[in-house]
Amino acid sequence: MTLTTSTTTPESAPHLDWTALENRVPSVGHLFRDRVKDSPQREAYRYERDGEWKSLTWSETKDLAYSWAAGLIALGVGPQDRVAIASSTRFEWAIADLAVMCAGGATTTVYPTTIAGDVAYILGDSESKVVIAEDDEQIAKLREKRDELAGVVKVVTFDGTADGDWVITIEDLAALGRQQLEKDAGVVDSRIDALRPEDLATIIYTSGTTGRPKGVRLPHSAWTYAGSVTLASGLVNEDDLQYLWLPLAHVFGKVLLTLPLASGTPTAIDGRIDKIIDNLAVVKPTFMGAAPRIFEKAYARINQVFEAESGLKRKIIDWGTQVAHEADAQRQAGKQPGGLKYSLADKLVLSKVRERFGGRLRFMISGSAPLNVEINKWFGAMGLQILEGYGLTETSAIATLNLPGELVYGSVGKPTAGTAIKIAEDGEILIKGDQVMMGYHNKPDATSDALADDGWFHTGDIGHLSSTGHLFITDRKKELFKTSGGKFIAPAQIESRFKGICPLVSQFMVAGDAKNFATALVTLDPDAIAEWAKRNDMEGKSYAEIATSEKMRETIQKYVDELNSGLNRWETIKKFVILDRDLTVEDGDLTPSLKLKRRVVAKKYQAEIDALYKD
Known part of the structure; x- marks a missing residue:
């Protein structure tokens, strides 16, 4: 069963401290x-x-x-x-x-x-x-x-x-x-x-992927709402x-x-x-927020270290990781893991991972882009719980959040206290709550397009609600594309999945709008490929030399094959090109929150994409 609306109210969430919102x-x-x-x-x-x-x-x-x-x-x-x-x-x-x-x-x-x-x-x-x-x-x-x-x-x-x-x-x-x-x-x-409360507090200009940025007008009530939600949840x-x-x-x-x-x-x-x-x-x-790219890099780096081990040490790591995932499954079922096996795995493997993050983290918050579910599960198994949430500049960054005890992997959580989420007939996610913007600065037409008279903000994202009221994001409405065969592809889901498979990748951009098959642009993580180069007789080579080598292409092909094995036939990546440089904020390829500027990158590398469709 799926829902079309989900609202967190005193009746649906009596465990929250609603006086925090009432006394703002x-x-x-x-x-x-x-x-x-x-x-x-x-x-x-x-x-x-x-x-x-x-x-x-x-x-x-x-x-x-x-x-x-x-x-x-x-x-x-x-x-x-x-x-x-x-x-x-x-x-x-x-x-x-x-x-x-x-x-x-x-x-x-x-x-x-x-x-x-x-x-x-x-x-x-x-x-x-x-x-x-x-x-x-x-x-x-x-x-x-x-x-x-x-x-x-x-x-x-x-x-x-x-x-x-x-x-x-x-x-x-x-x-x-x-x-x-x-x-x-x-x-x-x-x-x-x-x-x-209604006075203007902040104008944040959306980084945007094309055209001039829009100034999002956020009142004081939006920020005091964010503060009161924190108190109501008892999160910190x-x-x-x-x-x-x-x-x-x-x-x-x-x-x-x-x-x-x-x-x-x-x-x-x-x-x-x-x-x-x-x-x-x-x-x-004890807590921090981060964009998914930070978690992806940490996951890749730690697993590279694990994979470099051999013999008894490698067996202990593999065993400890398996025990960790079993224990996390128990936690998700509402049980607290324990016993000698878990204690030993924690001492030998899991605690060592947590020490890399300071040793005291109770949780981390992920937002601004999709987080690969397998990476999220791995961190959870290590005892580093990532609470994925969802929000936009227009909703003061807050709309939903996975809270401890209510976490569902793959979702971005339930609506925050007092927030309503609705799924429109075309699948678009709509949001109503005190955190929603006043409008776009000096842009009444854009405001009326995004913000309905009845207060519902149209996010431009596609998603669905589970029977428990958890929200799942499919993709940006404008980023879904249709192949020449009439099949829709959600690129962000495929890109996120690949980042959970390949420890060498930095960016993976799926293309194929109006084409007969999907392709991808690939860039590699400089730190990760430096380690790979040491093991493959390429130490000291430049990024471009490593990225364009036949050995690297063979390596990435294996990861793409693994990706394709879990995709629908029309979603599979038939061809890809590894670029000779990484995508960066400085070069205008990524937003400051490390999100891919899809249209900018597609335009910049149009020749490389077109070459993938030539016989």
Whole structure:
């Protein structure tokens, strides 16, 4: 039996703390101020400087955020005026966002990888008054397009060079703020007091795959909803520790910044992707969020290490992994695994895997793209539970989530508290709830297309609901394609499955719209193929040499054959090409959340795709 609607209500989920939603505060500013009042001396943030991790209490955070907020007010930022943040993920990003909220303004998020032309468009479209720019690289983009930025009255920089006029340092902003607070000690609190749930809090521009990005308008009520859902579920508390590396310009990162304001959970922030594994060993968090690509890379790397072992050690690893999967099946059936066999497997194998992630992780949250179900099961078996969820920028990143005790592999969970999910006749997923956007900035037609008069947001995703109310995603509505034989193919499902099979793959893009068979573009993970090269007499060779070698092609062909054995005949990959370079954010192939820009990549490599269909 399948459902067409699923709603989480007090009647359907009496175990949730519904008072958390009923007693929501009006704004993010109120949420922050209440957190400081409740936990003044508890740790709020942790950040790395010169190889050493430093810490800030909630009270210290307030002092800093209030001085920056007062500085913004001194610069002329009024209620709901936009302040843009163009920076990588770092502790100061979080403080800057809090400052904007406390000043009564609204944050415009800008990815640090955004090109100058798009930065100018975003700042102009959002009517941003002040820009907080990370460094000289970001400032250079603003100077290049300054003639188009008449509305930007001031640029504030964390690490860049000030000019004493248009560009000032963050220290200058704080000094302005302290002067403002000396004149009016209650100026920031007055701004917070005036905030209402419906006031604009954030404009996040969708990274998009074609055309200009759309600015998603999110009110304070969307973020306070996210915080209250965290409290209602009891997922985290003050004794947890979050590790946050995701881009804060992305809605997934932004929502993970909001949750601790409600729960009091301290957050360690470092946006350097290459430092994740090193930092996990030092920080030892209890939870973190990540895009599926991070889990795919970790899974591939650990299994490469396993496969390189031989003899008794390899037998112990294989045995321990089998025991782990049996134990996880027991957990999914509501039983707690135990006994000598499991304890021994945990000691010899599973605990070693968990130590790579710091040894204290209770769970991880996956979002922004599909996670391969076999990879998810493997992590679950190792005692590293991944809670896959679903949401879009337009729903503040939150719509469904697999909660502990309710997890169903392959699904993205049940609707979060107070959220309704409906499946339209054509299979499109519709969402209604307090987390849904106000609309697209300056785009009434796009807003009316996506947001119905009755409040249902049309996601553009295809899926179905199980009898238990769990949501399963099939693909993006616009990414489904039909072969010349009339058969529909959902590329994302096939791509995700291949990533669970092949430890060498970085990206796998299925093509075949209006063609008589499906093909694929393949790129390889640089770290993974370096290990492969050592074992195949190619150590020291370049990426291109390894990727285009006949031996690598034979290796990938075996994995494609394995993939095809589990697909319908019309879905099978008949031909593929291995590209001589990986796809990257920097080259515009991936979004900052590491999601494939399908149309961009298809256009860039059209010649390679066309060649696959020549006799």
